[in-house]
Amino acid sequence: MSLAGTASLRAFLTGRLLDIALEFARNGSDPSGAFAALAPIAGLYFACALYGYMANVVQGILFALARWKMSMSMRQKLFKALIRQEVGFFEQNSSGALVSRLTNDTDQLQNVLNRAPETLVTNVMRLVVSLVLMAQQHVLLTLVSVAPLPLAFLLVKKTGKVVGRYGVLQNDSLARVNAVASEAIANVRAVQIAGAEKTEVEEYCQATNKYLKVIEQTLFKETALRFVSTLLNDALSDVPLLCLSCWFIACGQLTMGQFYTYRTLLWSYRRGFRELAELFTGVSRAQAVSQRYFDLTDRQPSVSSKPSATRLPLSHVRGTLSLQGVSFRYPDQDEWALQDVTFDVQPGEVVALVGASGAGKSSVLRLCARLADPQDGSIRLDGHELRDLDLQDFRRCIGVVDQEPALFDRSVWDNVGYGCTLSQKGCVRDELLADAVAAAQATKFVEALPVDEPLGERGSRLSGGQRQRLAIARAIARGAPVLLMDEPTSALDGETEEAVASTLSRLAAQGRAVLVAAHRLRTVARAHRIVMLEDGRVVEEGRREELLAQPNSRYRATVEPSMEVE
Numbered sequence: 001m002s003l004a005g006t007a008s009l010r011a012f013l014t015g016r017l018l019d020i021a022l023e024f025a026r027n028g029s030d031p032s033g034a035f036a037a038l039a040p041i042a043g044l045y046f047a048c049a050l051y052g053y054m055a056n057v058v059q060g061i062l063f064a065l066a067r068w069k070m071s072m073s074m075r076q077k078l079f080k081a082l083i084r085q086e087v088g089f090f091e092q093n094s095s096g097a098l099v100s101r102l103t104n105d106t107d108q109l110q111n112v113l114n115r116a117p118e119t120l121v122t123n124v125m126r127l128v129v130s131l132v133l134m135a136q137q138h139v140l141l142t143l144v145s146v147a148p149l150p151l152a153f154l155l156v157k158k159t160g161k162v163v164g165r166y167g168v169l170q171n172d173s174l175a176r177v178n179a180v181a182s183e184a185i186a187n188v189r190a191v192q193i194a195g196a197e198k199t200e201v202e203e204y205c206q207a208t209n210k211y212l213k214v215i216e217q218t219l220f221k222e223t224a225l226r227f228v229s230t231l232l233n234d235a236l237s238d239v240p241l242l243c244l245s246c247w248f249i250a251c252g253q254l255t256m257g258q259f260y261t262y263r264t265l266l267w268s269y270r271r272g273f274r275e276l277a278e279l280f281t282g283v284s285r286a287q288a289v290s291q292r293y294f295d296l297t298d299r300q301p302s303v304s305s306k307p308s309a310t311r312l313p314l315s316h317v318r319g320t321l322s323l324q325g326v327s328f329r330y331p332d333q334d335e336w337a338l339q340d341v342t343f344d345v346q347p348g349e350v351v352a353l354v355g356a357s358g359a360g361k362s363s364v365l366r367l368c369a370r371l372a373d374p375q376d377g378s379i380r381l382d383g384h385e386l387r388d389l390d391l392q393d394f395r396r397c398i399g400v401v402d403q404e405p406a407l408f409d410r411s412v413w414d415n416v417g418y419g420c421t422l423s424q425k426g427c428v429r430d431e432l433l434a435d436a437v438a439a440a441q442a443t444k445f446v447e448a449l450p451v452d453e454p455l456g457e458r459g460s461r462l463s464g465g466q467r468q469r470l471a472i473a474r475a476i477a478r479g480a481p482v483l484l485m486d487e488p489t490s491a492l493d494g495e496t497e498e499a500v501a502s503t504l505s506r507l508a509a510q511g512r513a514v515l516v517a518a519h520r521l522r523t524v525a526r527a528h529r530i531v532m533l534e535d536g537r538v539v540e541e542g543r544r545e546e547l548l549a550q551p552n553s554r555y556r557a558t559v560e561p562s563m564e565v566e
């Protein structure tokens, strides 16, 4: 505010200086007297200028800091909202597009929002002060200057709408560009093996060209509208203003000093209007873009804890997992992935889920880990409906090994201890992690790895079997009463598989409930019970010997012959 005030004051002082100088010239007075009259005004001008420069520097630093703080806080808020979303959300939104929202959208928002208060205050002040001082110099000239304002304002509004609409299109196109790049980079092996580099480059170029096209369209439309608005407000009113000013000077109604002051104020008024117009279009764009940002930050995950959720301390959990009439359909799918599934897993028991590919084994495990909720039926842990339990508490009760072992680009021990609930510190914790690694048959290769060296993105520096064993070690290290495993031994050799399967039996003997989806006979043969799924339904259940002994056993006829024995 003070910056805008001093700028207008400087225009006013310049006018005064000119008027005094011209008066001395006209009267032919002693120039040394002119110096005495001009000096105090020039001094005041100097003070204003000095203050203006200093205030500018301080304002620059403060707003730059605020901009970065705002940007980081918006990113943190969005990331916090994203990471809570249910797994299904990430299957419908590509990671590249989400990262684009996290970086690009927030940057755009903070750019506008950060400048908004400064631009608004400075320019409203500039506009008001300039108009008042202009009116003080000459009312009629001021009225002519502001005559095109209503029309110019309508054009600015229209520009805002257009820029807002195209802003969303631009960001969506950029999200697509990032999605294409991140998918190709994440699958670079498959791309190279398939020799599809050219296809991927074409896809990327197509996406970037589309983005460029949207930017071009925005630029053309925005510039055209801005041009008309500036033409109306500045250029068209300038000719009558100049003629009128000369006329008033000739009539003696306007001094040269007043004319100079008026022109400087007019320039300041126009600058104020222009910057407010730019701010308005920027805010319109931010408003449109922010819709996406707030859609994400406000989104409630479909899987979350109820406000009245039951707390479940780990020490109170036995680990009985039971499914009762569970039916589940993936979002946007017509077919049911699971129908009326009923079985349970008791503490001390290994239950093997078997069935053909696509039968629904992973879907059962997904529901048991509460990564999604079933549409029908109930899943209970120790008699508590999963939906009623505090989600964090429940997740502490389960150790999960996924079909694709999820490792991080961190050290091997950080990976094993990831999300670990071990309360012990130091040596005891290290010992427990080492035990888990040994139980997963991973000691030999883990000891050969450099202790602090990261394992590469998603553990890319390890073999498939090594990744799988680290994932098993992590699940064991959690010390959870329920273990959910999706083909945990699929990448292991026969001997290691046998050892891991016997580890699972030992863990069960210690009182854990183990539910394991398996295609391998060694793993299935060691299970206490087998649940066979076909097209999302449980078709057979029992001990392996019982199933094999049954006449017309679906298990004996279809599953066992197709099982891999290494």
Ligand SMILES: Nc1ncnc2c1ncn2[C@@H]1O[C@H](COP(=O)(O)OP(=O)(O)OP(=O)(O)O)[C@@H](O)[C@H]1O
Pocket (backbone or CB within 6 Å): 091, 330, 333, 337, 355, 356, 357, 358, 359, 360, 361, 362, 363, 364
């Ligand atoms: N994320 C998903 N979105 C939509 N449908 C899915 C999704 N995951 C699985 N399905 C569908 O659900 C059904 C059951 O799949 P599921 O992955 O549970 O089978 P599975 O028995 O684990 O198979 P596999 O042995 O090949 O891993 C399949 O028809 C599959 O196409």
